[in-house]
Amino acid sequence: MAAKPIIIGVAGGTGSGKTTVAKEIFHQFNEQSIVLIEQDAYYKDQAHLSFEERLLTNYDHPLAFDNDLLLDHLKMLQEGMGIEKPVYDYANHTRSSEVLSIAPKDVIILEGILILEDDRLRDLMDIKLFVDADADIRIIRRLVRDVQDRGRSIESIIEQYISVVRPMHLQFIEPTKRYADVIVPEGGQNQVAIDLIVTKIRAIIEEKAIL
Numbered sequence: 001m002a003a004k005p006i007i008i009g010v011a012g013g014t015g016s017g018k019t020t021v022a023k024e025i026f027h028q029f030n031e032q033s034i035v036l037i038e039q040d041a042y043y044k045d046q047a048h049l050s051f052e053e054r055l056l057t058n059y060d061h062p063l064a065f066d067n068d069l070l071l072d073h074l075k076m077l078q079e080g081m082g083i084e085k086p087v088y089d090y091a092n093h094t095r096s097s098e099v100l101s102i103a104p105k106d107v108i109i110l111e112g113i114l115i116l117e118d119d120r121l122r123d124l125m126d127i128k129l130f131v132d133a134d135a136d137i138r139i140i141r142r143l144v145r146d147v148q149d150r151g152r153s154i155e156s157i158i159e160q161y162i163s164v165v166r167p168m169h170l171q172f173i174e175p176t177k178r179y180a181d182v183i184v185p186e187g188g189q190n191q192v193a194i195d196l197i198v199t200k201i202r203a204i205i206e207e208k209a210i211l
Contacts, residue, residue, distance in 0.1 A: 003208040004078045005104065007124050008201060010111040011176055012131030013169045014060070015141030017187015021131050022111040024188055028198045035077075035105040039112020042070040043088050045095040054093035060113065060168035067118050073102075074124055080104045090150055107201065116176035126204055129197065130180035131187050135166075 008025065012018035019038075026036050044066045046054045058064060073083040084099040115121050116128060133141075139161055146152040177183060184193045 005106050005108050006126045006201065006204050006208065007074065007078075007108045007110060008197075009115045009121070009125040009128045010109060010131060011113065011116040011129065011173075011180070012184075012187070013133070013138055013173050014113060014165060015138035015145070016131045016133040017141075017184075017189070018111055018113075018129075018131040020188025021129065021184060021190075021194060022109050024194050025198060025201070026109055028194075029107055029201070033106040034109065035102055035107070036109045036111065037070075037074070037085065037102075039065060039070065039110065039115050041086050041088055042066045043095070045086075047094050049094075051093070057093060058164055058168065060165050060172070062114050062117050062172055065112075065114065067121065071118075071120050071124075074108070074110070074121070077102070077104045077108060078124070106205070113173055114176070116179045117172055122179055127197070127200065128179055128181045129184055130177045130182070131184045132177070133185070133187050 010018050010022040010025070012021075022036055026034055042065050043057075043059065044064060046057065069086070073085065076083050082101060082103045085102050087096040087098040087100060088094075089096040110121070110125070116130065122128060139158075142161065142165070143154060143157050146157045147154060182193070182197065184190055184197075188194075
């Protein structure tokens with residue numbers, strides 16, 4: 001690689017559309033070397049805890065993430081080294097024994113609810129995005145996702161949202177808006193914002209002489 005990779009951070013609350021935005025950007029650069037890194041893959045290993053103890057994990061708190069490992073991996077990718085990205089097992093509430101081998105790329109999209117909360121991660125980013133959506137839209141999206149993809153009951157999702165997700169969003173996620181270079185309303189539906197961001201990324205790529 002001719003230069004250090006560009007790192008684009010895509011943050012936002014649960015159900016905001018940040019994953020959709022990240023994937024839309026990703027697909028715009030298919031002709032280039034690009035990788036998507038999800039902060040969710042870096043939830044801390046909880047193998048040392050009992051299953052009952054793991055069930056008490058607050059996944060919306062900054063301390064749930066192994067940002068030290070994520071930071072090390074991002075720096076390795078910047079230096080042209082491959083990484084073994086962890087895989088999180090949501091059924092067992094701990095890190096899986098599997099890993100994904102990721103080769104260094106020219107563009108890295110880092111996506112997650114709290115990537116802008118850690119100043120060490122922010123300092124690595126060339127562009128910082130915060131994807132915004134109304135709270136009612138976000139809870140509906142979370143309901144659909146957790147029922148369909150994670151086999152959870154509606155009652156448990158609502159209880160978790162009220163007791164954990166909403167207060168954590170207000171305390172830790174919403175305040176990170178101030179660190180964003182661009183706030184993207186309406187998430188993945190905002191094609192104008194996505195097109196503008198892609199144009200900016202291409203300009204940075206050309207400036208860094210990656211192409």
